[in-house]
Amino acid sequence: MQLLQSIARAAAFLGLARRQFEADSSVFEDLETGLTFASYTSDRGITFRVAIPDPVPEKKVFDTVLQIVSPNDVGWAGWAWGGHMTYNPLAVAWANETNSVVLSSRIAYGYFSPPEYPDSTYTILETGTHLNATHWQVTAKCTGCSRWGDDDMGYTELDPQYHTTMAFAYSDTPVDAPGDETTTFGIHTSLGHPIYDLATAKNSDFAAKVGKL
Structure with missing residues (x-):
């Protein structure tokens, strides 16, 4: 009984700390x-900006919107929905040689160029995507970025009830073929793990608003 009470207190403490x-x-x-x-x-x-719907479905399966704004001298900028660089949906974006922005869905398994990830699909939104003399910006809807995993390893999902650790990376070195969404690229120059309050990212009429973009 005492053991169960100790476990319960520890769980409550961890939940409060989170x-x-x-x-x-x-x-x-x-x-x-x-x-x-x-x-x-x-x-x-x-x-790096994130928008989500309000309300969030009970099963935590929902579209998200990712917006990245970057200086032009950044080779590529990457985003990880799971808070680390491996085994979760990634978005890697860069400005290409034809004055437009590319965003590629990837997943990393180690310290090598991450392959494409078909389970997360990004739709670039024309409104909110552009570049100028100093910066580029991409805004994209993601289907498959709120929940990922499999039956063997289990699933991870975004839960706006709690603060969520995300991750980003970038490189000052350009990708190998800027006009190719499937291009390879080198390891990041730096990375970070910011904590996001997704409760502040909620949008009512999310689907309708995104559909107009």
């Missing part, structure tokens, strides 16, 4: 897309 982590993200109201994002800017000046 809720009390201070988020690194802040709220960003995007006038261009009409979406509300949880937003974080790295020390390299790359901004």
Whole structure:
């Protein structure tokens, strides 16, 4: 009985601690897309934003929107939904040689160029995607980024009830073939693990708003 009580107290403490982590993200109201994002800017000046629907389905299977804003001299910028660089959906984005932005769905299994990941599909949204003399920006809907895994290894899902650790990486070296979505590229220059408050990223009428973009 005492053991069970100790386990319960430990679980309650961990749950409380998880809720009390201070988020690194802040709220960003995007006038261009009409979406509300949880937003974080790295020390390299790359901004990563996430928007989700409100309400979130009980089974935690829902589309998300990812927005990345990067200086032009960054070779590529990467995003990891699971808070680390391996075994979770990644998005890798860069500006290509024809003055547009490429975003590629990947998954990493080690310290080599990550292959494509068909279980997560990104749809680049015309509104919110552009570049100028100093920066590029991509805004994309992701289907398959809120829940991932398999029956053997189990599933991981985003839960806006708690603060969530995300991850980003970037390289100052360009990808090998900027016009090719399946191109290879070298290891990151740096990475980070910001904590996001996804409760601040909720958007009512999410599907309708995204559908207009």
